[in-house]
Amino acid sequence: MKILHTSFECHPVAKVGGLADVVGALPKYQSNFDIDSFVVMPFYKNTYLKKKKLQEVYKGTIDLNGNTYEYVVSKFESKNISYKLFLIQIVGLLDTENVYGYTNETHRYIGFQKALLDWIQQSDLNFDVIHCHDHHTSLIPFFINHCSDYKYLQNIPTVLTIHNAQYQGQFSHENLDLLPEFDFTNVGLLDWYGSVNPLAAGIKCATKVNTVSPSYMEELKESACGLEGLLSSESQKFSGILNGIDTSVWNPETDNSLSKNYKVGNVISGKKANKLALCKEYGFNPDLPLFGFIGRLVYEKSADLLADVIREVLSNNKELNIFILGSGNEEIEKDIEQLKEEFPENFNAYIGYDEALSHLIYAGADFLLMPSRVEPCGLNQMYSLRYGTVPIVRRTGGLRDTVIDIGDGGFGICHDQASVWDICYSIGRAIELFKDQKSFRKIQKQIMKIDNSWDKSAKEYVDLYKSI
Numbered sequence: 391m392k393i394l395h396t397s398f399e400c401h402p403v404a405k406v407g408g409l410a411d412v413v414g415a416l417p418k419y420q421s422n423f424d425i426d427s428f429v430v431m432p433f434y435k436n437t438y439l440k441k442k443k444l445q446e447v448y449k450g451t452i453d454l455n456g457n458t459y460e461y462v463v464s465k466f467e468s469k470n471i472s473y474k475l476f477l478i479q480i481v482g483l484l485d486t487e488n489v490y491g492y493t494n495e496t497h498r499y500i501g502f503q504k505a506l507l508d509w510i511q512q513s514d515l516n517f518d519v520i521h522c523h524d525h526h527t528s529l530i531p532f533f534i535n536h537c538s539d540y541k542y543l544q545n546i547p548t549v550l551t552i553h554n555a556q557y558q559g560q561f562s563h564e565n566l567d568l569l570p571e572f573d574f575t576n577v578g579l580l581d582w583y584g585s586v587n588p589l590a591a592g593i594k595c596a597t598k599v600n601t602v603s604p605s606y607m608e609e610l611k612e613s614a615c616g617l618e619g620l621l622s623s624e625s626q627k628f629s630g631i632l633n634g635i636d637t638s639v640w641n642p643e644t645d646n647s648l649s650k651n652y653k654v655g656n657v658i659s660g661k662k663a664n665k666l667a668l669c670k671e672y673g674f675n676p677d678l679p680l681f682g683f684i685g686r687l688v689y690e691k692s693a694d695l696l697a698d699v700i701r702e703v704l705s706n707n708k709e710l711n712i713f714i715l716g717s718g719n720e721e722i723e724k725d726i727e728q729l730k731e732e733f734p735e736n737f738n739a740y741i742g743y744d745e746a747l748s749h750l751i752y753a754g755a756d757f758l759l760m761p762s763r764v765e766p767c768g769l770n771q772m773y774s775l776r777y778g779t780v781p782i783v784r785r786t787g788g789l790r791d792t793v794i795d796i797g798d799g800g801f802g803i804c805h806d807q808a809s810v811w812d813i814c815y816s817i818g819r820a821i822e823l824f825k826d827q828k829s830f831r832k833i834q835k836q837i838m839k840i841d842n843s844w845d846k847s848a849k850e851y852v853d854l855y856k857s858i
């Protein structure tokens with residue numbers, strides 16, 4: 391079976407969050423099931439692609455709002471990438487340094503989808519399924535079913551994976567001209583509450599829709615930023631497939647971002663060496679329990695609560711250290727910077743994006759904080775488990791599906807509310823656990839053995855493809 395994944399992110403080429411990790415790993419695992427996987431993404435003028443050799447495979451043009459743009463499709467090969475990866479470049483649209491944050495986002499998303507469909511139609515690639523990830527590429531099911539420009543692609547089944555329903559890509563009807571020509575009686579398929587809503591259109595037009603954990607699927611039927619009614623009515627084609635992790639990238643035994651590699655057998659000395667490296671760099675006493683947070687500093691992740699949590703905990707207790715790696719909301723970033731001055735011995739942070747540092751934190755921290763308000767799946771908690779770091783999570787979405795509280799016979803620390811009190815209480819429980827080093831070490835070994843790899847979920851996607 392030949393599958394095309396369409397996405398704006400794919401690790402290692404361009405990553406903002408978990409979407410990149412999933413699109414970078416799932417196709418690789420699918421090859422174990424006799425799937426010929428292709429990924430197509432935009433070209434970026436970023437550090438990763440700088441000086442990389444690309445092999446041009448196709449050139450074409452698209453029309454966008456009365457302008458003609460030339461696009462170039464290139465193949466990118468690397469020893470780390472086992473699937474076929476293609477990049478589409480359009481000067482002025484798909485050649486930015488960053489993935490998001492530009493004023494012409496709608497043009498970029500639509501330009502990408504038009505170019506990729508034009509290319510596969512002209513190239514006779516004959517995909518069995520087109521698998522679209524998130525709203526950036528969720529107009530594809532509408533385009534191929536309702537726009538005559540792509541009539542030769544019409545019968546290709548489509549899967550839409552919703553990684554995060556908070557982002558839907560809405561734009562005004564005034565921009566309908568950006569779309570390929572379609573019969574206007576079908577405009578209702580694009581519309582949701584007065585805007586053109588690409589995610590809603592994808593849900594209506596894709597053959598199958600899924601999200602990235604069973605619990606988030608249930609939550610979305612109740613509350614999905616306005617899409618709950620639609621998801622409930624389309625529930626017969628909607629499923630929840632839990633993400634996995636790429637255990638070759640996320641492997642403490644071989645990870646070259648670590649100060650010392652380790653496995654279950656030497657987890658204690660291995661984690662100690664990484665903790666020492668982290669503590670040395672950031673000025674912490676390594677004998678104290680170290681709590682890490684890694685992620686986008688946004689409301690969804692409860693990052694707005696972190697400063698209050700840290701003040702509350704560290705004003706009363708200096709027997710722990712907390713480290714934050716992240717970037718996002720400016721106010722939150724400022725508040726976190728301020729905390730460094732308030733608690734110079736017990737708190738530190740790196741505001742920014744640093745892939746290698748994230749690996750060192752998963753390895754060197756004792757606990758990972760993940761108090762998310764919304765977490766469709768979450769990968770951090772699975773990485774932390776693999777590196778022997780005990781996750782502290784709010785029971786929501788994929789966190790509920792992957793972390794079981796120690797009190798319920800599990801291996802993590804869970805709370806229900808996204809509140810300062812609940813998070814502080816969980817930190818208190820973690821400190822008590824850390825004092826009981828025998829139990830703590832037993833849990834570290836136990837969690838490293840949990841199998842969250844893509845093997846099982848990759849098969850679920852294959853079954854989904856086969857069903858259509």
Ligand code: ADP
Nearest residue numbers: 407408685715716742743744745748768769770
């Ligand atoms: P989301 O996609 O909602 O941000 P996930 O838990 O699915 O959340 O994935 C986040 C991914 O991004 C993980 O690989 C995590 O390690 C990484 N990450 C997040 N913020 C940073 C950062 N500031 N520096 C390095 N890696 C980060």
Ligand code: GLC
Nearest residue numbers: 408409553765766767768769
């Ligand atoms: C989104 C979600 C996150 C999920 C990731 C990969 O960014 O916020 O929970 O793990 O996509 O599916």
